[in-house]
Amino acid sequence: MFYSLRNRLILFFVTLLVLSFSTLAILLFNEARSVIRSYIESSALEKMDEYGSYVDMVQTQIYDLASLVFNSSTTEEWDSIVSNPDLGSGEKMLAHLQMSQFLTRAANSYSSVSSVSIYRQEGLWIGSGSASPMESGDFFKQEDWYTRFFAEGKHWAAAHQDQAELEQNNRHPVVSMLMPIGSFEPSRTRSVMKINIGADYFTRPLDRIHLGEKGNIYLLDENGQPLLEPSSFQISASDRERVRQIRSGPAKQGVLYVSDEQGQTSIIVYKKLAMTDWMLIGKVSEADLYANLFKLRISIIIAASVLLVTSIIVASLLSYSITKPLSRLVSAMNDIKRGDFAKAQRKIPPALPVHSEIGYVTFTFGEMTRQLNEHIKTEFELKLLRQQAEYKALLLQINPHFLFNTLELLSSLAMQKRTDDTVSVIESLGKMLRFSLHINDDLTPLKEELKYVRDYIAILRIRFGERLQINLQQQPGLDSLKTIKFILQPLIENAVKYSLPERQEAIVSIEVYRAHRHIHLVVQDNGPGMSDESIAKFLHAPSPARLEQILSSSSWHIGLGNVLARCRLYYGDSFNVHIRSRPLDEDNEQAASGTRIELMIPITENVQKPEIPDIETMKKER
Template structure:
């Protein structure tokens, strides 16, 4: 083992790294790539088949809808009493028959031909000897009794027949018109046989199948005769095998029973084919793209590896030469772009070690001086903090003295206003926690509004509505009070009549909604937009609305983008500020981020 390690250590670094790359990277990846290509081919082939199936299902769905509409029309005629009345009546004259036909049969058939392009012909056959052949109505001859006999034999009321008639192919929906004979006493004794035949418009239905652009769809009966396909011309049918021979390079992707979609088409099936060349071309294209990417990646990897090895070897060689000089007390800095990798760090450390002792001492002295400066700054900050505690105490004591004097003079209203002012000042100076409950915030709002009421008198009316469920929820301090203050300053002060302020806090889904509204003069829409832009930091020309901007900024620090802030026209006539914040949130991280 030691001999092996010695041999490895004697090999130059350049050769070792390239040998490892070729043996353990290049060759395994080459093998894996070939396997991966085969898997990719399978995946692409499966995906193409899936796409073809989805596309063909959409086309068959449209085909199905067209057939179902024709079947619905058949049932509509089937249940129409006018039709049954006409074919069951024994007519005494030709005029009587044509009157009934013109009134009951002809309008139905004409409307159906206009509204249903998937239908080429509608005919009612019956063996009533008193009727005459007309458009859509014919006497039931022996030639057409086969249409009725199939249903009677199999006990079916609605079925599909196909074949050739006068050397022209047809696919017909046949419906036995026996509805009234079963359920209406008037016709239960009728012996007239009658059925409805709807010939499907194969040209129109073939045009639906032609919307499938990735191949062809063939719909064939139980005898393998194709009646519907985008490859069929007018009045053309053919064997499936013959059509596939004529259309070269077609592969059957899948085939399914049409009866799963349309139950009346028993033993019919639809076959989906696609072009072999198209699939092969796509697979070959993907293989070429993948091989090109693999080759490009190997070339780039080889080139990058060469650059990295060259960078490593050249810097290590240079470092080795300078270390040899250091043995001879020749401390020279390595003046190259060493970089920030491990070798660059080693070179940087070597340059630091080569510096003179005087430079090291200077750094140590500067460090000590900096530590002393920081200590002095810390002490000065402590002294300033103590001094900041003195002034508020003096202010509170003074206010308390004025309040007591007012009480002695029986100026109770003034004394109460001073008391509320002192509470507000204590709250703003002694910040303590960044988060308070909504109940605490609302308490401060009451204090502020009572002070304003002392100022404005009966001119100011206010309402504060807070749902019980949200009172214990914590929000950032000074969220609502600046909004109320803004309403007083900009809404009530400029108002000549009675001023109203409405504050609402309530749950709205997963959010807490805060509404602050006044009945001041308000602003024009463009001014509101300009104010909202200033509050959100998009402009800087509204110095008088700093309070709103500070509220928005604090909400942004706490909630990031999980809140909304809007300024609207209020129902009271003034402005309305609407804030929505999350109802539940762990604020510990948010508070720390604001403090930092």
């Protein structure tokens, strides 16, 4: 079927779009990236060379000024007068004034220098151009640049606010060079000279070096710390390690390509400055560097998308009569998968002429859906009817069973002329029969069920007298809970019936309590017990054949089997049962511990019965 519409469309799309535009986009993008990368590398290194020459010029002026002040006789005389304790304050004030004027003249001789100040350890400082030639106070001893100079011998201070600059209403950050006065060792001097250069002198030309739109270039000192805007210096630990390796390497400049943990590639451009151990380093991601190229690629993709949309429209016009019915059939199949046959039938397209393949598929699928829906409805209704019939049959099996036993008891009491006991049995039997007449109500309040059980216990106590010891314990607060009818009486009847022949006294205990969202109904006796085979049979849910066997059985297992079958029919998987028993040993009669049956039914509290729906109601709803 090479000439089919589907294969021709596939060939058209692959040839026109996938091959042509993919090849064009890959070649164009790779070639453009290579050109841009080469240009960026050469341009960045060239501008870094220019910036390095500029920094060397600024540093040369700073060192010249520092040498001028350090070697000046004015500085030597001022230091001598200030250090002499025998001289008066007037002479020292005159020396401060002369020194301040000298510093002002020196600072004005260099365009890059903002101010010069000298700080002494006894807590005074003198600056160029200050309103007062001498200031007192040891505030500067707490400054980072001061403590690091004496502790680490650090001669350069990164961009910061300076008190001398603030005195002149200059709030711009400065970069400072520190130099001891009178000695080259910071530990042997009492005065330190601080030359301030406006950080703008470094940042303005540095801002003209661009690495993409968001790439950053940093000026680092000899320790790898930023000199300009330290707060904006945010690089990862791996990048810091790369800076350390670059600094310790022999290369003066270069370009590195690195990848981060997310697999994104970045470009690092670096240059070591000649005069000091400073270094320029810049980093930019390829995504930022090739932003314009990515925009070009997006434009190509848009152009390809326009052609794709045009091709799809043309192809849609050709295949509309095929794809639309098939899409509706697929949607109808999904609804059928979820079981919504009515919605699926609404989505099935109208049948086309039978000689068309699509028309034949549509017609066949619609007929199959209709027949399958009818079949499922019929089977579901039959299953519900069968379930209701089984449950009602099991319920009807209980009522005659205890009634016959009670009538036999009344006959015996009448023959013995025990009038009071006969009256009590008749009253209890009447209450039980009145309760039993409501056979259409599957659920009953637990309080009513236990009242029914107490009436039955009253009959048993009259029947067996001192040979029966029976006790019922109920946890408080269970009156609002509901359970299915006649769930305890058959178990109590079996416990009494099969305990008395083996024991002088039958002991039966009944316990009702609530735990873990279930009602626990426990009946325990001291009878002969049950075999493991019998217990295993009751613990497994009965098949339909087993239900028929229970309904037709007349054995002593009818009570327990009936109760378990009804619970499983009504509660399904939410119901559970535990049976614990030790069979009677003929050689050791005391070894038997009786049987303990524990029913765990889900809590139902003031709700309508949902488990066994009414078929007639369902038919009306349909």
